[in-house]
Amino acid sequence: MGGRARTDRCKEAVPASQDATKVVSDPGRSHVGKGTVRGCSTTGNHVGENGRVVRRLVMTLIAAVAVGGLVFAFSGPTQEEGPGMPAAIESVFPVPGNLELRQVKIVADLATGYTGYLAIDGTEVPEDEIQFVDALNTVTLAPGPDSDFATFEPGSHCATVFYRQIGQPRANSTSYRWCFRLH
Numbered sequence: 001m002g003g004r005a006r007t008d009r010c011k012e013a014v015p016a017s018q019d020a021t022k023v024v025s026d027p028g029r030s031h032v033g034k035g036t037v038r039g040c041s042t043t044g045n046h047v048g049e050n051g052r053v054v055r056r057l058v059m060t061l062i063a064a065v066a067v068g069g070l071v072f073a074f075s076g077p078t079q080e081e082g083p084g085m086p087a088a089i090e091s092v093f094p095v096p097g098n099l100e101l102r103q104v105k106i107v108a109d110l111a112t113g114y115t116g117y118l119a120i121d122g123t124e125v126p127e128d129e130i131q132f133v134d135a136l137n138t139v140t141l142a143p144g145p146d147s148d149f150a151t152f153e154p155g156s157h158c159a160t161v162f163y164r165q166i167g168q169p170r171a172n173s174t175s176y177r178w179c180f181r182l183h
Helices: 047-073
Strands: 089-093 107-110 114-120 130-133 138-141 155-165 174-182
Touching (some): 089 155, 089 174, 107 155
Antiparallel strands (some): 114 155, 155 174
8 A cells, every 4th residue: 555654553645656546445444533544643634624614604504594584574564553644543454565365354443432434445345344343443344255345356455444533424534545465
């Protein structure tokens, strides 16, 4: 076998001037452990250890980016109050600008002392298809199976809540309109 024996019985690297094919194809040659060749410590650059460290750092970075992407993807608009929302309206759902499922409930949460009704895409919702919960002051679209509002087509839609103080005539209603997308 090429190479010279050292005093500690470990082999030195084969010089370029010698034929290394016998050393490479030696079936008895094996990798015993990190930084060793046949039980002898190696000197110089430990590429295997550095490669593992780099690989771990890259995998950690990829995992961190993936977690960050998931957090970003699922942290859409959480505030239901949009800019310019009147004080009489506490929140609306779907959140303005959101992309929602077509089965979504359309709700306007009014401040205490207010009542109202809804219009969807410019068409007023009949009173028998609106659920108003006095204790919560919520106006919710609750269409029947044969209603024009039972299903919505995919795309952009706008809802309008007409609200007024309880006891005031319907003619005194003020409106707030918000738009959202359905898929």
